[in-house]
Amino acid sequence: MKLLLTSGGVTNPSIRNALVDLLGKPIAASSALCIPTAQWGHPMCGPGSVRGIVAGEPPWGGLVSLGWKSLGVLELTALPSIGEERWLPWVRDTDVLLVDGGDATYLCHWMRRSGLADHLPTLPRTVWVGVSAGSMVMTPRIGDYFVEWPLAQDDKTLGVVDFSIFPHLNVFPGNTRAEAVPWAAEIGGAAYAIDDQTAITVVDGHVEVVSEGHWMLLS
Numbered sequence: 001m002k003l004l005l006t007s008g009g010v011t012n013p014s015i016r017n018a019l020v021d022l023l024g025k026p027i028a029a030s031s032a033l034c035i036p037t038a039q040w041g042h043p044m045c046g047p048g049s050v051r052g053i054v055a056g057e058p059p060w061g062g063l064v065s066l067g068w069k070s071l072g073v074l075e076l077t078a079l080p081s082i083g084e085e086r087w088l089p090w091v092r093d094t095d096v097l098l099v100d101g102g103d104a105t106y107l108c109h110w111m112r113r114s115g116l117a118d119h120l121p122t123l124p125r126t127v128w129v130g131v132s133a134g135s136m137v138m139t140p141r142i143g144d145y146f147v148e149w150p151l152a153q154d155d156k157t158l159g160v161v162d163f164s165i166f167p168h169l170n171v172f173p174g175n176t177r178a179e180a181v182p183w184a185a186e187i188g189g190a191a192y193a194i195d196d197q198t199a200i201t202v203v204d205g206h207v208e209v210v211s212e213g214h215w216m217l218l219s
Contacts, residue, residue, distance in 0.1 A: 001120050002127045002203050003160070005135035007167035008196025009062045012212045015199045016066075022127045022201065023095055030095040032068040037076040038099070038133040041106020041149040053100050063098040063129060076107075079114035088119065094126065101132030101167075104142045105152035111137065117158055132167045135200075139164045143183050161202055166193040169214060177216070184218035191218045 002022045010016050016027075023030050036053050039045040051057070054073055056065035064071055072090070074097070079087050091097070099107070111117040120128075128138070136142045140159040143166075147155050164187045168175040180193040192200060197213025209215055 001123045001160075002125075002201075003138060004127060004129045004199055004201055005138060005161075005165060006129065006131055006196075006199040007135070007165075007169070007194045008171070009131045010066060010129070011062070012197055014210050014212050015197075018199060018201055018210045019096075019127070019129065022203070025095075027066050027068060029069055031070040031093070032064070032096045032098050033072050033074040033090065033094045034064050034098045034100070035074050035076060035134070036100050036102075037110050038102030038104065038107035038137070040077070041103030041109075042101075042133070043148055045102050063100070063131065068096075076110040076114045076116060079116070084115055087114075091116070091119065091126075092123065096127040096129055099128060099130045099134030099137070101134055103147070103149040103152075104133035104136040104157050105147055105155065106149040107133055107137045108157045109149075109152075111158065120158075120160065136165050136167065140189070141187055143187050145179065145183050145186075161207070163190040163192060163207070165200070166191060166218075167196075169193045169195040169198075169216070171196050180216065180218060189219065192216070193218060 004019055036050045039050045137157045138160040139157055142155050144155050166180045184191040194215040195213040198211035198215045201208045
């Protein structure tokens with residue numbers, strides 16, 4: 001799987017170009033599935049923000065309004081009740097998964113519970129575009145600072161990549177360098193603090209930062 005891990009989505013030409021490079025074809029020739037699941041686990045999200053994401057409405061819907069050839073919604077909480085034989089072909093036939101933000105531990109829970117996490121290694125050509133929690137879920141840990149789901153047992157996530165992500169750098173009052181540095185010290189290992197104009201691509205283990213904004217590598 002090819003990863004485009006963002007804080008705020010496809011927010012500038014550099015990130016858009018990186019997405020097209022990962023797809024290997026124009027966005028207008030690519031199919032996408034939007035995954036809004038992480039929204040349900042965060043107390044600041046709900047029906048309104050989920051509707052905005054799915055409908056492509058500002059300020060939430062930037063990913064789905066990029067001009068895809070086809071676009072659908074994949075709600076992970078529904079998958080265990082319909083059977084893998086039904087939903088797995090949908091995932092395998094799509095070019096990109098657009099995974100929105102919310103709570104990364106909640107998203108991680110449903111990726112495992114649905115079975116999607118188990119199939120990630122079988123999707124080498126699929127592009128995963130994460131926004132905030134949709135990116136953080138691919139890391140080993142998110143830190144207690146970002147756990148909002150009351151039923152989360154810890155801050156561990158999937159560990160597909162070997163670094164952690166502190167999103168929305170200098171976007172929100174609680175997402176500044178002053179919070180990022182002790183967060184990284186508690187996490188341990190490599191960690192990136194990225195703003196909403198920055199993304200991280202990961203292809204076959206190669207990591208590259210794409211940015212028209214500000215970011216920091218913390219360790």
